[in-house]
Amino acid sequence: MDDIDRRILTALQLDAAQTNSELAQAVHVSPPTCLRRVRHLTDTGVITRRVALVDPAKIGPSLTVIVEISLDVQAAERMAEFETLVATEAAVLQCYRVAPGPDFVLIVQVADMPAYHALAHRLFAAHANVRNVKAYFSTFRSKFETRVAV
Template sequence: MSYWPSMILLDELDKRILQQLQLDATLTNHALAERVHASAPTCLRRVRRLMNEGVIARQVAILAPDKVGAGLTAIVEITLDQQATEKLIEFEQTVTTEAAVQQCYRVSPGPDFVLIIQVADMNAYHALAHRLFATQHNIRNVRSFFSVFRSKFETRISLS
């Protein structure tokens, strides 16, 4: 099993399309074509190809956490007792079922995982931590950091 998926070669038009969609995925095909200086049929074909090849993973609305009652961000480091592949996968499967876990990264060196968690408040975090971490037998250490201010949040990937 490869951890590094094959990279898709992108030409300049693909990159212009992706840059515009990262800024505003609600653009109509016609508006997108105008912005990238291509015909509407060409643009539509390119977007479909980029979606079919998995370059565009999905299109979503990004919410403001504090406006929807999820104002506490926790960055959590997890170290497991046993790091066998099946134990790592087992942990990942457990946390991916939890909606409050926004991101889960296997990392090295240091802890085994870093999680980004978005919850309403400290009480919600304690409930989640008990449910996800305290009841798991293979967790050696949990280290949590709480965001007091977010100075940058970006979803765009540089295509230069």
């Protein structure tokens, strides 16, 4: 990965909707070079997907919850089992294995407290290996970024 690839990645992370010509102009390369490099970055898995970022506050009631999960048994297969369980839940936006402290931190987006209660019952209370759940309810989002420094 060279400086041109880094400039392309930085520009795409700020606005993935720009045309190839606009991107090429922004990173100071020809459009064919830019297209070839973006395809290579995609084919090699550096660019995993392009998405639209939606402001949850603009689409209706929304509650962001940061959840710490500790398991009773931390064997690799039990950790993977929990990750598989939360991967199927649309409200779980992010799942991280962490250390030290809890075993997982989840970022969850639900409509309201009753929706969180239903999710907590479905994913945590009904799961025999979950020992402890600690939830933090967001009252204000002052920063949200998706870009990665390249």
